[in-house]
Amino acid sequence: MKLSIGMVLVMLLPIWGYSQTTVVATSHAPTSISLPVVALLDIEPSNDAVVLTIPATTEAGMSLSMTSNSSKWINYTSAILAGGSTRRITAHVSSGSVPPGVRLLLSVSSPVGAGGGSRGGSISNLALTSSAQTILSGIGGAFTGNGINNGHQLTYTLGISNYGSLVKASSTLMVTYTLTDN
């Protein structure tokens, strides 16, 4: 058998094809990362009691003055499902009761500090009761930062609701905050 020019060309074709098709090769590694739902809330700097005392007036005929405490902050971290509903924080008196003629008011500041994301707004002088009431809403993926001066500052105020019902009394209340889905 003679080796024709055509045969040589046919034999060379693999070389040409090889040099064109094997210069580059690719390989793939699928990667998937799943993020978790997160819902954390706490009160800073601690859960120690806030003591509010209405001082006796020193001048006959004067009203009793209101007393406030702004030492507590609320911190939270929230990660919500894609397309999921936002969250809210409620507050209620979970144990104890306010003495007669007195009411416990709560104000929540706008978020400050190191946080970010869709945080709640603010509220002023909400009278706390044993029923849960929304104090912050529209919380999405968000974090407030940790510790005092981060998140929302809480201001408790003890005010007089009815002078006619006032008696000398002392009471211990527990206020519970809950971060919940809408």
Place this chain on the structure above:
Amino acid sequence: MNPKGRYIFILVMLIHHIASAQFFSTTGSWVVSVPASTITEAGNNYTQAIASATDQTIMNLVPGTNNGQNRNGIWDVYISKEDSDWDGRLIISARRTGTGTPNSSNNSIIGGTTYTTVSATPSAFFSGRGGYNNIPIQYMVSGLTVLIPVKAYTTNITYTFLN
């Protein structure tokens, strides 16, 4: 050409073809679920990146010895990604954590030992000369934040072998 010459020619062609044979493969995907316990304190965001095993992907490669480019066994590996469902705040990086096993004592491998950010555009990862087996590769995802909606995000890491 006489029959003997013809057989020699064919043999040379076969040897050439075998000697030029290139091989490139990777094995090992990375599927990770970030534990909810990663954040332990209310108010905090994620503070750390998540890293895979140091040998999450294993690469094997054999360059062609004469593929028409006159590179004489020198090769380059590029890395890129093709997103399926990804959030731009998530940053994925990769690094080579070992040399693997060379097919010959004269082989060499260089680069890629520090994390390289992976993007849609191929970037040089590491390079070398000669064949290697079991080159270990580690991944890391940073940019984690609770602001990113909760679900699974997927991308395809693509390795391109240039020889």
